[in-house]
Amino acid sequence: MPIDGTTDSTRGRGVLEGAFGLLEAVERSGSAGLTALAAASGLPKATAHRLLEQLVQLGALERAGAAYRIGPRLFQLGQEWQPHPGLRGAAREPMRGLATATGASVGITVLAQGRALIAGAVAGDLDAVVPLRPGSSFSWTTAAGKVLVAGSTAAAPLHSAPSGWARQAAAIRDRGVAIDMEEVVPGVCCIAVPVRGSGGKTVAAVCALVEPTQRLRPMTDALSRTASHISARLHPRHPATHVRSHRRATG
Known part of the structure; x- marks a missing residue:
């Protein structure tokens, strides 16, 4: 020694x-x-x-x-990193289709060290305001982060949980969606829904950034369909685990 x-x-x-x-x-x-x-x-x-x-x-x-x-x-x-087997490849085309159809910036995120890490993204109309870039991360208190933490089976390393978080997390799990109405960036609304793996486990969250003036109900429905398509691509030999649509959304 x-x-x-x-x-x-x-x-x-x-x-x-x-x-x-x-x-x-x-x-x-x-x-x-x-x-x-x-x-x-x-x-x-x-x-x-x-x-x-x-x-x-x-x-x-x-x-x-x-x-x-x-x-x-x-x-x-770094290009070989996979947060979940096949996730980035499975998400690529569904995200591109949603961004093309709606103009939204679309990202696929995973929970890493208590933050929402972007594993893949497609730029949209708000890219100049909030650029989504693979490898960058956001606080878990964003819409995508809340979906990931609410669906996590392990204890997430949360530095500070807002008052009433347990109740809010239960509502996110029940509705299958989290919505941020200009809470993080003025002029930007973020909608996020879970992508589910085997057994219904949340393995990622797909999010869309849109202007607050956009109607949220059709956007949320489209985002939920996108998440279902990604889930189906993750498990092509089995019936897709469909993401539960939200029960209600503002807009």
């Missing part, structure tokens, strides 16, 4: 944490230099430089002048 009392596994975790801290700092900034990344990750400058150069050699990062940005190998590895 080293004289400082650390083990090889402990040191290995420290190196990995430092490397991931730098990757996250690069992801947040898009492109940044050594000094900024060392400060953002909390690493000594010499340590940050050594890890950054190793990440460049591995293709996880690449240099752009004096700055670092995400590299091609990390991008390639």
Whole structure:
């Protein structure tokens, strides 16, 4: 054992944490230099430089002048990530069809570290206001996040639950829909419904961003049909588990 009392596994975790801290700092900034990344990750400058150069050699990062940005190998590895087997492929065409028919921005989200993580998206009329991009995430208190947390069988890592959340979650499960009326972004309404896997388990939420002036009942019905189509594509050999339509919606 080293004289400082650390083990090889402990040191290995420290190196990995430092490397991931730098990757996250690069992801947040898009492109940044050594000094900024060392400060953002909390690493000594010499340590940050050594890890950054190793990440460049591995293709996880690449240099752009004096700055670092995400590299091609990390991008390639990320494309293979599946939050649920076949989910992104199953969602692609139904989401595109809904966006084309309605002009809505449509996204498929999963619960990751207590947030609604976008696994796939199709841009719509409100893309300039709220861009949906794969890999970005939103608070669980958004409509999509509430659908995911309400349908989760495991204890979600909620930092703070609003008053009356248990009652609200029960209503979301009963109606099969959550609606955000300009609560997050002025001028933007978000509707979300669950995508169900085997046994009716919520494996994702599909959401649509529309203007508040749009009639919500037809939009919610269309979104529910889209979720059912995605569920059917996830289980092509079995009858689709249909998403229960909401009982009522504003608009």
